[in-house]
Amino acid sequence: MSNAPETDEPGRLAAVLWDMDGTLVDTEPYWVAAEYAIAERFGATWSEEQAMQLVGNALIESARLVKEGMGLPHEPEEIVEMLLDGVVEQVEREVPWRPGARELLTEIAEQGVPCALVTMSYARFVGPILEQLPEGTFKVIVTGDMVRNGKPHPEPYLTAAAALGVPAEETLAVEDSNTGARSAEAAGCTVLVVENHVPVAPGERRVFRDTLEGMTYADLAKVSSEI
CATH class of the missing domain: 3.40.50.1000 (HAD superfamily/HAD-like)
Known part of the structure; x- marks a missing residue:
């Protein structure tokens, strides 16, 4: 019913x-900031164009693109958690x-x-x-x-x-x-x-x-x- x-x-x-x-x-800028932070942490490169390709995607798909684009050895599931760590910290400060x-x-x-x-x-x-x-x-x-x-x-x-x-x-x-x-x-x-x-x-x-x-x-x- x-x-x-x-x-x-x-x-x-x-x-x-x-x-x-x-x-x-x-919150898209929060996600982009988290992506750049991961790139900086692991000495990788990232661009605004790559970031915009992630908009609206399932997180696991975004993580696969981050892995490929940054050449990271981590599994997509690990990258999802790293992204979430970054954005949760930001959104807890301001929505x-x-x-x-x-x-x-x-x-x-x-x-x-x-x-x-x-x-x-x-x-x-x-x-x-x-x-x-x-x-x-x-x-x-x-x-x-x-x-x-x-x-x-x-x-x-x-x-x-x-x-x-x-x-x-x-x-x-x-x-x-x-x-x-x-x-x-x-x-x-x-x-x-x-x-x-x-x-x-x-x-x-x-x-x-x-x-x-x-x-x-x-x-x-x-x-x-x-x-």
Whole structure:
């Protein structure tokens, strides 16, 4: 039995599914700093171009690219932990919220529409960010260490929708990367894209906005009608 609100009301969403890095919080610079720190630690080289290729990826895939790009002897799993050590330390000092994100989350909650967090970051990185939000902001949390296939595979978004008890086709996903948009689109979600550090290609289920700042739940509900 679905726990989601009734969706008979025109334009009403069954749920909103949120990406985290680059969408809810601007933590991409934290990841890039952690990558450069690893390169410096092991006397390797790294570039901004290489860093941007990692945006939106499953962490284990990013670790494989770091291993290859830096020529490290470590296993990808070890590199994941090194990356997490670096970003957790930074986010515990300051959570860099994206403009309008917390305000929009609050309004969605007031409308009684469930939200899920769908991130390829691991649980120990997500924790300090969730501590800054009211308890229950996200009814479901899907992290990269909970799924077999990370973004761009549809599994993360399908998992979130199933856990909420709603069809993915009746949800709106909020994303900032090509990898994430592909994942949500393949799951059947309508995708609201707010570009941040990387450009995102157009897609048949993608609607673009410049910012979340000033957006309301009514604005989100209208996005699906543009598809």
